[in-house]
Amino acid sequence: MSTSIEQLSCQELVELVTDYLEGALPGAERASFEHHIEGCRGCHEYVRQMRQTIELTGSLTAADISPAAEAVLLAAFRDWNKNA
């Protein structure tokens, strides 16, 4: 285990994953993050799982408007249109 892995523990790394994926880690921290996941199987897998989680969440379809709500709103639209 190298010194920079010791600098950033696994427990600390898991709290930085979103900052890392969002590109919000400052250069030095980013380097130490990347160095850590290259040498640590557990954290490497953890980051992969976060990516898989994001991908899976992205495969959910955005909820649609219910037909009832749409009908109410379209009626409101027609009202508004009449009065406008």
Add this chain to the structure above:
Amino acid sequence: MDDAAVIAALRARDERVFAELMRMYNASLLRVALIYVATRAVAEDVVQETWIGVLNGIDRFEGRSSLKTWIFRILTNIAKTRGQREGRTVPFSALERPGAVPEAAVDADRFLSPDHERWPGHWASKPEPWPEERLLAREARSVVERAIEELPPAQRAVISLRDIEGWSSEETRNALGVSETNQRVLLHRARSKVRQALEDYFVEAR
């Protein structure tokens, strides 16, 4: 259709465009409303009022923000007023100070103690790869859906906008009126919990 075209169509009272706009944003509006009000019924009310506010305001909309941001601001104002009337003040702290209550992405007992002499804070039980074929199964998606449903409203709204609707962090931040950092904290907590739910599911099923 870009904003200018949508705005022009709404001003021309184009019902098809209004219906399309509702289909695009209604579900997201509902999720955001639920940050401020307690029940789905009230949230639906708030969303309905929002659309009426959009119609009433469109002729005066000056385009200083994107249409999307403007619509969500109308929603947030209405939802806040309703929330206050219901005596709900707690949820605001979820947006303004999401880091106030610490929350670990992974249970502390998954790690060796911070004063372990050789491997402080290292995995005690490290994550194992998930079975590829089960990841693709419909059941895995239901696990994600359930996990998102169980999140606190602010976290649920952020992960839905970012990861389901595919909004950028800037769009999400503007819609919710939160800082970049707070948006990221909420997203982090939400994603971490969904990951944990998936891990629990895969480990249990192994």
